[in-house]
């Protein structure tokens with residue numbers, strides 16, 4: 008991994024400068040900024056959001072964001088959508104094999120394929136769920152998302168994000184969060200990358216409460232990393248792509264927008280290594296609800312009901328005695344979109360591949376496949392069980408998740424997914440308690 012410098016903590020009130028003295032002291036907007044910089048505020052929450060939820064940063068930049076831009080024109084990228092349809096769609100459980108790499112050179116923006124989602128950017132709630140597969144750096148172009156905070160889950164290949172607020176590099180088993188509005192250019196240090204992208208149209212992701220767990224555990228705040236200020240001072244013919252209102256817009260820009268020399272505030276990108284997640288679980292019996300593995304949550308207006316929970320199923324030790332240890336059979340009011348970063352997921356012996364995806368919607372019955380059920384019913388639970396080198400995740404939402412027409416019709420769709428429960432034969436015998 009490269010020698011990038013990060014600041015540690017979750018949504019601290021950061022302060023960082025690439026040139027000494029670039030940050031004003033004791034005020035945000037002096038009459039004249041040091042080095043001839045312009046001051047600009049970027050807010051990610053309402054001005055009046057409670058202090059604990061409030062996100063905004065002050066940027067000190069070579070040119071203000073409004074300068075040097077031509078009027079935007081629509082940019083066609085047909086595979087990235089925010090229209091999740093309105094007609095009926097099947098509640099059947101669905102599963103897909105991984106995306107193949109693109110044939111032609113494709114950058115991160117063009118490599119996004121929308122798979123599912125709910126609500127809309129216009130409602131400021133809901134999510135867009137996408138897969139990405141890319142083989143090229145973003146060249147002479149930059150991007151920002153006005154519609155959503157972006158949660159990126161790499162599955163293959165590293166990503167290097169040069170953002171307005173600094174540079175972050177992530178590899179599989181790490182995640183990257185780029186808040187609404189932050190401009191960036193994505194580069195691929197390995198020449199290819201594949202993974203999952205969630206657009207969060209709702210409240211910014213935050214750490215879940217820990218309740219009776221106490222002051223430590225799950226994702227610990229100090230393991231989150233935010234970059235230090237870094238800038239480009241480049242004039243030239245570039246383009247700035249904006250995600251706005253469910254469409255992409257392209258503007259010519261005469262300089263690099265990554266020209267922030269210093270910044271301070273709470274609205275900033277961050278990365279997190281999922282291997283630092285301190286998994287909690289049952290040390291007596293029974294399989295806990297998966298909310299125990301929440302990494303980040305986007306709350307809704309209803310207490311306890313999230314717009315999105317980002318949940319992982321990390322390597323861990325199962326100790327529960329006289330218990331059916333894998334996920335139980337269930338039907339939930341919440342809807343679940345899952346992906347696999349590496350290894351095997353403990354509810355599915357086969358068919359759920361790294362890079363693949365599954366969807367179990369509101370009240371759709373699902374659970375361990377027949378092979379997993381047989382094995383877990385016979386296991387000696389006096390011994391602990393070591394789940395190593397596995398990493399699955401779930402985007403769990405309060406709203407039904409609508410697959411896109413492209414996902415429904417995709418050749419990657421495993422049409423026989425339902426058959427994984429076929430082998431669960433009837434064992435009932437009223438004579439044998």
Ligand SMILES: O=C(O)Cc1cc(O)ccc1O
Pocket residue numbers: 294295296297333334335337343354367373374401
């Ligand atoms: O369906 C799944 O595999 C995800 C899941 C895991 C678990 O441990 C409990 C409930 C649940 O929905």
Ligand SMILES: [Fe+2]
Pocket residue numbers: 337343367373
């Ligand atoms: Fe589930």
